[in-house]
Amino acid sequence: MALELVTIPCLTDNYAYLIHNAATGETALVDVPEALPILAALQVRGWRLNHILITHHHPDHIDGVPAVVAATGAKVTGARADAHRLPPLDSKVADGDTLMICGEACHVIDVSGHSIGHVAFHFPASALVFTADSLMALGCGKLFEGTPAIAYASLLKLAALPGDPLVCSGHEYTAGNARFAATLEQGNPALMSRIDRVTALREKGEPTVPSRLSDELATNPYLRAHLPQMKAAVGMPSATDTEVFAEIRARKDRF
């Protein structure tokens, strides 16, 4: 049986996620922008929190950790490479590690780029991948620490995940990402119909995340840098995939 997933809006545009195994009663939290909405989500369901998984060091992903640990006693897992700038870790992990979380195997994937040491958590049995500010709905995180080559290699790892997982990303940035994507691929019918769906969801105040990896592959410009039509769209028909990715990211920064 797949893990139950709860998407929790936090702060102004962040998301935290709960996963729960109904058979074992175990619950895990991915990222902690703030404590109160997360503690409320646990309380209404009567769930006890066992694990906190941290994706990266930015305050909007970790500020609620001390309060949630104090309230729940949950054990904290994060990247060994980032231990110096994360809250105290009970478990330090690195790319390629496999953890057991809520009774399921969880693969740790280094997705550096937005930050160096950013990790994603992949649960293949439940087809979930928690990407925070690496791969996002119709977008990717700004490159604060990594080079375009590092960030693009990280996105390619996520793009290659089997089983078409749900991409559980860290922010509600999709509408802005959609407006930018439309500047590159007006002729992509999958993008145009996704933009309509995103607009309808946002008009109702509903989250546009999580999203299916197959939808990202069909519409997310950063996952389409290898395609001739995308290279043509940025006027770089003979550039490498990484160069085209870098150009798309730079255009978004100016958008």
Ligand code: ZN
């Ligand atoms: Zn971040």
Ligand code: FE
């Ligand atoms: Fe963030």
